[in-house]
Amino acid sequence: xxxxxxxxxxxxxxxxxxxxxxxxxxxxxxxxxxxxxxxxxxxxxxxxxxxxxxxxxxxxxxxxxxxxxxxxxxxxxxxxxxxxxxxxxxxxxxxxxxxxxxxxxxxxxxxxxxxxxxxxxxxxxxxxxxxxxxxxxxxxxxxxxxxxxxxxxxxxxxxxxxxxxxxxxxxxxxxxxxxxxxxxxxxxxxxxxxxxxxxxxxxxxxxxxxxxxxxxxxxxxxxxxxxxxxxxxxxxxxxxxxxxxxxxxxxxxxxxxxxxxxxx
Amino acid sequence: xxxxxxxxxxxxxxxxxxxxxxxxxxxxxxxxxxxxxxxxxxxxxxxxxxxxxxxxxxxxxxxxxxxxxxxxxxxxxxxxxxxxxxxxxxxxxxxxxxxxxxxxxxxxxxxxxxxxxxxxxxxxxxxxxxxxxxxxxxxxxxxxxxxxxxxxxxxxxxxxxxxxxxxxxxxxxxxxxxxxxxxxxxxxxxxxxxxxxxxxxxxxxxxxxxxxxxxxxxxxxxxxxxxxxxxxxxxxxxxxxxxxxxxxxxxxxx
Numbered sequence: 242x243x244x245x246x247x248x249x250x251x252x253x254x255x256x257x258x259x260x261x262x263x264x265x266x267x268x269x270x271x272x273x274x275x276x277x278x279x280x281x282x283x284x285x286x287x288x289x290x291x292x293x294x295x296x297x298x299x300x301x302x303x304x305x306x307x308x309x310x311x312x313x314x315x316x317x318x319x320x321x322x323x324x325x326x327x328x329x330x331x332x333x334x335x336x337x338x339x340x341x342x343x344x345x346x347x348x349x350x351x352x353x354x355x356x357x358x359x360x361x362x363x364x365x366x367x368x369x370x371x372x373x374x375x376x377x378x379x380x381x382x383x384x385x386x387x388x389x390x391x392x393x394x395x396x397x398x399x400x401x402x403x404x405x406x407x408x409x410x411x412x413x414x415x416x417x418x419x420x421x422x423x424x425x426x427x428x429x430x431x432x433x434x435x436x437x438x439x440x441x442x443x444x445x446x447x448x449x450x451x452x453x454x455x456x457x458x459x460x461x462x463x464x465x466x467x468x469x470x471x472x473x474x475x476x477x478x479x480x481x482x483x484x485x486x487x488x489x490x491x492x493x494x495x496x497x498x499x500x501x502x503x504x505x
Numbered sequence: 506x507x508x509x510x511x512x513x514x515x516x517x518x519x520x521x522x523x524x525x526x527x528x529x530x531x532x533x534x535x536x537x538x539x540x541x542x543x544x545x546x547x548x549x550x551x552x553x554x555x556x557x558x559x560x561x562x563x564x565x566x567x568x569x570x571x572x573x574x575x576x577x578x579x580x581x582x583x584x585x586x587x588x589x590x591x592x593x594x595x596x597x598x599x600x601x602x603x604x605x606x607x608x609x610x611x612x613x614x615x616x617x618x619x620x621x622x623x624x625x626x627x628x629x630x631x632x633x634x635x636x637x638x639x640x641x642x643x644x645x646x647x648x649x650x651x652x653x654x655x656x657x658x659x660x661x662x663x664x665x666x667x668x669x670x671x672x673x674x675x676x677x678x679x680x681x682x683x684x685x686x687x688x689x690x691x692x693x694x695x696x697x698x699x700x701x702x703x704x705x706x707x708x709x710x711x712x713x714x715x716x717x718x719x720x721x722x723x724x725x726x727x728x729x730x731x732x733x734x735x736x737x738x739x740x741x742x743x744x745x746x747x748x749x750x751x752x753x754x755x756x757x758x759x
Contacts, residue, residue: 299655
């Protein structure tokens with residue numbers, strides 16, 4: 242693996258709700274290498290999306306250090322691409338315009354070059370022929386493909402994905418995972434993928450960080466040593482099931498610990 | 506759709522029939538309510554006198570000017586109020602207060618200031634339209650999906666660029682709807698202003714009708730305002746469909 246891309250050290254995030262201070266993230270430390278695919282896995286409320294928003298620069302941390310390529314993150318920027326869970330396409334634009342919109346701030350590109358790149362990336366995510374469709378004319382899965390194309394078209398070094406397939410049906414979800422693998426292999430960027438789906442995390446990732454809730458902490462880190470490329474059959478392999486057992490038992494353990502803490 | 510049209514036409518016909526029965530049947534004195542025939546006759550008369558189209562043009566000019574002036578200010582200020590806390594703090598108390606002052610109550614004052622000129626009509630229209638528009642447009646902008654705004658920031662846009670390229674564009678259908686609504690209100694303010702102090706225009710003609718007990722001209726004036734309102738409303742809805750085809754697709758999907 243290459244150099245460190247993202248370095249998080251003891252990142253804290255607290256906020257005040259109903260006059261009570263709530264710790265959303267408690268000393269979260271992790272690293273992402275160049276061209277590495279990392280998943281942040283945990284139950285809802287564990288702060289995984291909060292962490293992603295900090296990396297995206299959409300929220301500010303309350304403690305610790307969060308460095309991208311050695312520089313402390315301060316606000317959003319084009320070195321990162323973000324794919325949100327849903328409803329993030331501009332509804333008044335055709336698919337290709339949505340993708341080209343991300344190139345608005347790219348200097349030195351003519352309008353026709355931008356259009357060409359948008360068409361190219363739409364083809365990459367399997368949407369050739371749908372360039373002139375409005376988001377309202379597309380299914381949820383297709384809309385997320387456009388969102389992925391838009392996040393990749395300006396070639397960010399780090400792609401942040403916040404439960405991007407969470408709102409899709411199971412079959413579409415599988416297809417999208419394979420599509421993402423294909424695109425990631427071609428585009429070669431680092432990925433921080435937030436999910437609550439154990440299979441998805443193992444299937445996609447080089448490494449998985451498991452988080453627990455209240456407060457949000459990383460409780461386990463697992464390196465997925467499975468060969469690539471992967472396909473569905475691999476989800477039945479001994480190796481895959483081993484990782485799954487490891488992660489599920491960790492999640493169960495954290496849940497019972499929490500229950501004890503609540504009763505105490 | 507066919508059924509809809511049929512029922513709509515039938516509903517108009519029923520009203521027309523009722524009107525005909527009570528007037529031609531002699532149930533109501535023509536002094537209080539003219540027959541449909543008399544009303545059409547009044548229209549022909551006014552056209553022949555050369556005042557009909559002149560009245561329509563004068564009133565339309567006034568409302569258009571008053572409305573455009575109000576809107577030119579209301580759109581940028583409304584957007585600013587939705588996106589900047591400072592602008593909100595400056596404008597909200599003021600707008601909130603004036604909004605509840607009936608524009609019509611300013612007519613005596615406006616005559617003192619501007620006489621019975623067109624400027625006086627613009628002033629009343631501005632009071633009636635601007636303060637409503639600005640609040641409604643600010644609301645249109647506030648309801649823009651937060652995740653669309655965040656997309657803008659992740660793509661490296663400044664706040665200004667996000668406001669122009671995302672907030673404004675996303676709020677635009679709502680803004681057009683707001684204009685459509687306030688345009689309807691503007692007619693009321695205009696006619697009231699013309700009733701009180703004018704020497705031309707549809708409101709003035711209605712007032713004249715009262716003075717000379719020409720009930721047919723009063724009813725004609727009211728009907729003409731109604732038709733003009735309906736026409737502009739259709740224009741707005743046509744514009745909406747042309748400008749926002751995607752909005753209709755979203756509705757069809759629901």
